[in-house]
Amino acid sequence: MTDVLYNASLYKNAAGTVLGVFAAARDVTVQKQAEAELRRYKDHLEEEVQQRTVDLVLARDAAEAANRAKSVFLSSMSHELRTPMNAILGFSNLMRRAESLSQEQRENLDIINRSGEHLLNLINDVLEMAKIEAGRVQVEHEPIDLGALVRDVSDMMAVRAREKGLQLLVDQSSEFPRYIRGDEARLRQVLINLVGNAVKFTPHGGITMRFGMKPDNTRLLIEVEDSGIGIKPADQLRIFEPFVQVGELSAQKGTGLGLTITRQFVQLMGGTIRVESEPGEGSTFRIELPVEKVDAWDVSRPEKVLKGEITGLAAGQPEYRILIVEDQLENQLLLTRLMTQVGLGVKVAENGQLGVALFQSWHPHLVWMDRRMPVMDGIEATRRIRELPGGADVKIVAVTASAFMEQRDEMLAAGMDEFVRKPYRFNEIYECLARQLGVQYTYASELDGEDISEEVMLTEKMLSVLSQALRDELRAALESLEINRIETAIDQVNDVKLNKILKHLATNFDYPAILKALQADSLEI
Ligand code: ADP
Numbered sequence: 418m419t420d421v422l423y424n425a426s427l428y429k430n431a432a433g434t435v436l437g438v439f440a441a442a443r444d445v446t447v448q449k450q451a452e453a454e455l456r457r458y459k460d461h462l463e464e465e466v467q468q469r470t471v472d473l474v475l476a477r478d479a480a481e482a483a484n485r486a487k488s489v490f491l492s493s494m495s496h497e498l499r500t501p502m503n504a505i506l507g508f509s510n511l512m513r514r515a516e517s518l519s520q521e522q523r524e525n526l527d528i529i530n531r532s533g534e535h536l537l538n539l540i541n542d543v544l545e546m547a548k549i550e551a552g553r554v555q556v557e558h559e560p561i562d563l564g565a566l567v568r569d570v571s572d573m574m575a576v577r578a579r580e581k582g583l584q585l586l587v588d589q590s591s592e593f594p595r596y597i598r599g600d601e602a603r604l605r606q607v608l609i610n611l612v613g614n615a616v617k618f619t620p621h622g623g624i625t626m627r628f629g630m631k632p633d634n635t636r637l638l639i640e641v642e643d644s645g646i647g648i649k650p651a652d653q654l655r656i657f658e659p660f661v662q663v664g665e666l667s668a669q670k671g672t673g674l675g676l677t678i679t680r681q682f683v684q685l686m687g688g689t690i691r692v693e694s695e696p697g698e699g700s701t702f703r704i705e706l707p708v709e710k711v712d713a714w715d716v717s718r719p720e721k722v723l724k725g726e727i728t729g730l731a732a733g734q735p736e737y738r739i740l741i742v743e744d745q746l747e748n749q750l751l752l753t754r755l756m757t758q759v760g761l762g763v764k765v766a767e768n769g770q771l772g773v774a775l776f777q778s779w780h781p782h783l784v785w786m787d788r789r790m791p792v793m794d795g796i797e798a799t800r801r802i803r804e805l806p807g808g809a810d811v812k813i814v815a816v817t818a819s820a821f822m823e824q825r826d827e828m829l830a831a832g833m834d835e836f837v838r839k840p841y842r843f844n845e846i847y848e849c850l851a852r853q854l855g856v857q858y859t860y861a862s863e864l865d866g867e868d869i870s871e872e873v874m875l876t877e878k879m880l881s882v883l884s885q886a887l888r889d890e891l892r893a894a895l896e897s898l899e900i901n902r903i904e905t906a907i908d909q910v911n912d913v914k915l916n917k918i919l920k921h922l923a924t925n926f927d928y929p930a931i932l933k934a935l936q937a938d939s940l941e942i
Pocket residue numbers: 614615618643645646647648656661662663664667668670671672673674675676677700
């Protein structure tokens with residue numbers, strides 16, 4: 418159909434007489450169509466906006482659901498992987514304690530244990546990366562013993578270095594604060610990653626770890642230097658990207674995630690990481706981290722090495738009843754053994770509901786509460802117990818394989834007193850009992866549970882039992898920073914207690930503490 422617009426007007430002379438008619442016709446089909454279209458658009462605009470909004474909401478919901486699914490996946494993977502690791506590490510540790518083992522069996526168990534620890538690290542790596550991607554990493558600011566951390570890492574990595582015929586040294590020439598505020602687990606991982614890489618990419622020579630403070634005393638410097646294959650200038654930035662591996666050696670092993678995680682952690686801690694490298698000569702990774710020094714007594718030491726192994730309960734303790742609420746058979750067994758070994762009374766419930774029932778009939782002093790269980794989970798069981806008569810007094814400790822720190826808040830909000838993460842070290846369990854119930858133990862070592870806090874222990878008086886020659890040698894050895902010489906000097910100290918204290922200080926790189934006591938001693942003379 419065609420739309421036509423007609424126009425007509427009369428043509429008149431000055432006197433008003435009509436002389437004729439002007440008429441015009443115009444085809445306005447297109448214009449009409451456009452107008453109709455416009456009208457339609459106008460009518461539908463609102464509808465369109467609504468539709469788009471709905472689409473957007475759907476897309477957002479889908480993205481959020483995907484994120485949630487990722488988190489759920491992460492936490493369930495974490496649980497699924499860590500729970501059996503707890504049994505592997507725990508039982509191999511328990512077996513190591515048996516006296517009837519041959520040397521070979523003990524070594525085999527050590528290998529199982531070390532491999533387990535390694536596997537756990539791998540699992541943690543992948544989970545950590547996923548957590549970083551999901552934006553779910555929170556750094557801690559707890560007081561930590563940096564000396565002990567450095568010793569742990571160097572002890573652990575020295576084994577790997579030795580296997581390759583490499584030397585791993587901690588250069589102690591510059592002092593670093595022994596106690597700082599920071600994120601122990603992340604810092605440990607950063608060091609392990611860097612030293613691990615250095616060992617991996619160094620065929621000959623050695624690796625040096627160096628620690629020091631910047632002159633303004635607010636930043637900690639960490640260097641890991643190797644005499645390895647080095648990294649080409651073009652690759653020096655790329656290696657921090659995810660899944661990037663360069664050179665021939667790297668393709669065989671590793672995931673290419675190590676340095677990515679390392680850099681992310683350093684940045685989350687407010688620091689920076691750089692690399693300097695000369696191909697064929699070696700590489701130096703340098704980290705700068707803001708640090709705050711803290712007092713020694715703020716640091717909680719999960720494992721007091723000097724206390725020796727816990728063998729049982731001290732005399733005069735009440736008969737404690739401990740309830741284990743856990744669905745996994747292996748983990749039930751492990752915790753049960755740890756409890757019965759020191760003489761604590763135990764009962765086991767395999768889910769939250771049975772746990773609540775046992776709480777009512779048996780009145781335990783403390784409940785080890787697994788978080789995830791069929792029928793009723795640990796959170797719900799805790800809530801219910803808290804509402805029952807006597808429920809406010811019982812101690813409830815979550816035992817969780819969760820990867821997320823924020824779940825701690827959820828557990829505390831449900832009424833749990835504390836939480837222990839799987840895989841746990843045995844002393845974490847025993848110390849938790851001591852904290853919550855005041856349980857006291859007997860120890861295998863001759864130091865017999867005496868709480869040696871090394872900060873107050875070493876005095877000039879104690880060193881005065883040593884000969885002048887030995888004191889001089891000890892001082893010279895400490896000043897030379899040669900670990901073997903220091904160890905030899907300490908080995909000559911016959912006093913068992915003094916020997917242990919010196920060893921403990923030396924292995925924690927607390928040379929200044931010993932030097933101070935020696936200095937005071939020489940000043941007095
Ligand atoms: P990977 O798990 O593969 O070692 P990283 O992210 O830790 O992953 O390292 C990425 C790459 O950077 C390595 O594959 C290697 O090519 C290079 N690289 C890292 N550290 C060193 C080093 N100390 N010496 C030489 N090359 C290194």
